[in-house]
Amino acid sequence: MTQELWSQVDDYLGEVFVPADPALDAAVKASRAAGLPEIAVAPNQGKLLNLLARLAGARSILEIGTLGGYSTIWLARALPADGRLITLEFDPKHAEVAKGNIAAAGLGDVVEVRIGAALDTLPSVEGPFDMVFIDADKINLPHYFEWALRLTKPGSLIVIDNVIRKGAVVDPTSTDPAVIGVRALNELIAAEPRVDATSLQTVGAKGHDGLTIALVV
Numbered sequence: 001m002t003q004e005l006w007s008q009v010d011d012y013l014g015e016v017f018v019p020a021d022p023a024l025d026a027a028v029k030a031s032r033a034a035g036l037p038e039i040a041v042a043p044n045q046g047k048l049l050n051l052l053a054r055l056a057g058a059r060s061i062l063e064i065g066t067l068g069g070y071s072t073i074w075l076a077r078a079l080p081a082d083g084r085l086i087t088l089e090f091d092p093k094h095a096e097v098a099k100g101n102i103a104a105a106g107l108g109d110v111v112e113v114r115i116g117a118a119l120d121t122l123p124s125v126e127g128p129f130d131m132v133f134i135d136a137d138k139i140n141l142p143h144y145f146e147w148a149l150r151l152t153k154p155g156s157l158i159v160i161d162n163v164i165r166k167g168a169v170v171d172p173t174s175t176d177p178a179v180i181g182v183r184a185l186n187e188l189i190a191a192e193p194r195v196d197a198t199s200l201q202t203v204g205a206k207g208h209d210g211l212t213i214a215l216v217v
């Protein structure tokens, strides 16, 4: 019952705040047709990422975890014409689908998709970035956060997806790698003087989860 209602509300919010969009709709369709997992951010979350990037005045964005490029398109659209976005993806098939979706959205010149495990590709990524969106495997969250700090500057924004995991994050004895990753990330953030951060739990089409926002100070 609750999930059904959360999804209905997300559908309603999508109708009100996120008009039908040919490029984004095509990206969802192509990703589904290619058999990609349906774990992209929801439309209202994609729009939140777009608004955050614009609020941050972002001219450069780093994304870790591309999938089919749905969040990438939302983020890249927030950039000025001479902006740049680098997105890191482990799975070559996901990266191919994403490249097609990004090109079809007219963003092929702004976005660069780099294939490989992010911890292997990050050392050759050149910052600084105005915004980093972390949305790949969760066990490596602490490493991705350390990289995000290295690749940003004061005023930059770091956003991290999937930090609540149906509430499982409250369990210090959890053996779920995602929960272990999120809890280790939270300890890092709490002890890190270079960021001011908060975390919000969300419900919606994607269940009970949440996101963390950290401002580099």
Ligand code: SAH
Residues within 6 Å of the ligand: 039, 040, 041, 064, 065, 066, 067, 068, 069, 070, 071, 072, 088, 089, 090, 091, 094, 116, 117, 118, 119, 135, 136, 137
């Ligand atoms: N940001 C996307 C969703 C990303 S899903 C959106 O909202 O539209 C997570 C993605 O991270 C998957 O495509 C997965 O293949 C990728 N991934 C998993 N482990 C990774 C790693 N070690 N390095 C880079 N990408 C990884």
Ligand code: DHB
Residues within 6 Å of the ligand: 039, 040, 041, 135, 136, 161, 162
């Ligand atoms: C998963 C990953 C995501 O990035 C997400 O938004 C939802 C689920 C997952 O790996 O289960």
Ligand code: MG
Residues within 6 Å of the ligand: 039, 040, 041, 135, 161, 162
């Ligand atoms: Mg996610």
